[in-house]
Amino acid sequence: MSDKFKILCLVLFFAILLAMIINLNTGFLSLHFQDFFSESSSSQIAEIRVNRVLVILLAGISIPTSGFLMQEYFQNPLAGPDILGITSVASLSVAFYIFFSHDIFLPEFLQNSFLSFAAIGGSLLLMLVFLGITRKFQDKSYLIIFGFLISAFAGAIVSLLQLYAENQSLKNYVLWSFGANNMVSRNQIYVLSILILAGLWVCFKAIKPLIGNSLGTSYAQSLGVNLNQLKILIVVASSLLSASVTAFLGPVLFIGIIVPHFCRLVYNPAKLWQQWILNMFLGMLIMLIFSIIAEKTQIPLNVISSVFGIPVILGMLLKQNKI
Template identity: 85%
Template sequence: MSDKFRILCLVLFLAILLATIINLNTGFLSLKFQDFFTETSQSLIAEIRVNRILVMLLAGISIPTSGFLMQEYFQNPLAGPDILGITSVASLSVAFYIFFSYGISLPDFLQNTFLSLSSITGGLLLMFLLLSISNRFQDKSYLVIFGFLVSALAGAVVSLLQFYAENQSLKNYILWSFGANNMVSRNQIYILFVLVLIGLFACFKSIKPLIGNSLGVSYAQSLGVNLNQLKILIIVSSSLLSASVTAFMGPVLFIGIIIPHFCRLIYNPSKLWQQWILNMLLGMCVMLIFSIIAEKTQIPINVISSIFGIPVILVMLLRQNKV
C-alpha cells in the first residue's frame, strides 16, 4: 500500500468527518451537543439529522461501488446504474408499487420491505437482461445506447402512471422521486444497511475475478476465473446497491459514473482494491456535501446530483472524442 494511497484515504476521511459535523449543525434550528445524546425538546430534530447523515453515508458507499463494478466489468467509463437504465427501471418498479398499493393498509415494516423489494427486483431484471445481451454486441458501448432507450421507456411508462394516478399516490411518488433524505426513518436505514452489506460482500467476492477479467477473457480463464460466477456477482452486487438506495431515496443520478471517474484520475486505475476503497470514501464525502447544499438551498438531492454530474459527463465525452 503506497504512501499516496494512505494520504488520499486520510484526506478523504478528514473531509468526511468535517462534512458530518457541518451536516449535524445545518438546519433551521441550532442544536446543542446534549440534543444528540439526551432526551430534550429538540431530540427529534437531532435524530432526523443523524438519520440524514447515515443514509447519505450508505448512499455514498453504494452508488459509486455499483458504478465502479459495472465500469470495470463492461470496460466502459460511462457505464453506471443510471446510464444503463437500472435506476430508471428500479424507479418504475417503485412507481408500480406506490400507485397500485394505494389504499392497502400495511405496517410500516412491510411497507418498507415491499418498497425495497420492488426496486431491487426491477434492478435485477434489467441487469440480467443487460448481461444476457452483452455478448451479442461486439462494441459494448451499444449497451449505453440500450440503457438510454430503456430509461426513456421507463420514464414514459412512469409518466403514463402519473397521468392516471390518484392524487395522493401521485404526491407520494413525487415526494419519493425528489430524493428527500430527511424522510428516511431509522427502520428504513436498518433495512438499507442490511441490503448494502449483502451488496458489499458480493462486491468483495468479485474484485479478484475482476482483476483477471480486466486482462482479457482468455487470460482470465487461464487464471481459473469463473466468468459466469463473476457475472452473477456483478448482477447481485450492483443491483442490490443501486436499487436499494433508489428504493428509499429516489433516483440519485450520475454519482455512479463520476465518482469512479474521479478516483481513476487521482490514483492508479489498475489497482482495483484501492480504487474500490477510494470510491466509497469519495462517494461518502460527495454525498455529505450534497446533503449540506440540499439543506441550505432546499433543492432536492437528485437535482443537485444532476447539476453536478451532467457537466462532468459531457467533459468525459469530449475528452474521449479527442482521443
C-alpha cells in the same frame, strides 16, 4: 499499500468527519451538542439529522461501488446504474408499488421491505436481460444506447402512471423522486443497511475475479476465473447496491459514473482493491457535500447531483473524443 494511498484515505476520512459535523448543524434550527445525546425539545430534530447523515453515508458507499463494478466489468467509463437504465427501472418498480399498494395495509417495516424488494427485483430483471444481450453487441457503445432506450421507456411508463394516479399516491411518488433524505426513518435505515451490507459482501467476492477479467477473457480463464459466476456476482451486487438506495432516496443520478472517474484520476486505476476503497470514501464525501447544499438551498438532492454530474460526463466525452 503505498504511502500515497494512505494519505489519500486519511485526507478523505477527515474531510468526511468535517462534512458530517457541518451536516448535523445544517438546518432551520440551531442544535446544541446535548440535543444529540439526551432528551430535549430538539431531540426529534436531532434524530432526523442523524438519520439524514446515516442514509447519505450509505448512499455514498453503495452508488459509487455499483458504478465502479459496472465500469470495470464492461470496461466502459460511462457505464453506471443510471446510464444503463438500472435506476430508471428501479424507479418504475417503485412507482408501481406506490401507485397500486395504497389500499393494502402493511406494517411500516414490511412496507419498507416491499419497497426495496420491488426496486431490486426490477433492476435484477433488467441486468439479466442486459447481460443476455451483451454477446449480440460487439461495439460496447451500443450498450449505452440500449440503456438510454430502457430509461426512456421506463420514464414513459412512469409518466403514464402519474397521469392516472390518485392525488395522494402522486404526491408520495413526487416526494420520493425528489430524493427526500430527511424523510428516511430509522427502520428504513436498518433495512437499507442490511441490503447494502449484502451488496458489499457480493462486491468483495467479485473483486478478485474482476482483476483477472480486466487482463482479458483468455487470460482470466487461464487463471481459473469463472466468467459466468463473475457475471452473476456483478449483476447481484450492482442491483442490490443501486436499487436499494433508489428505493429509499429516489433516483440519485450520475454519482455512480463521476465518482469512479475521479478515483481513477487520483490513483492507479489498475489497483482495483484500492479503487473500491477510494470510491466509497469519495462517494461519502461528495454525497455529504450535496446534502449540505440541499439543506442550504432547499433544492432536491437528485437535482443537485444532476447539475453537478452532467457537465462532468460531458467533459469525459469531449476528452475521449480528443484522444
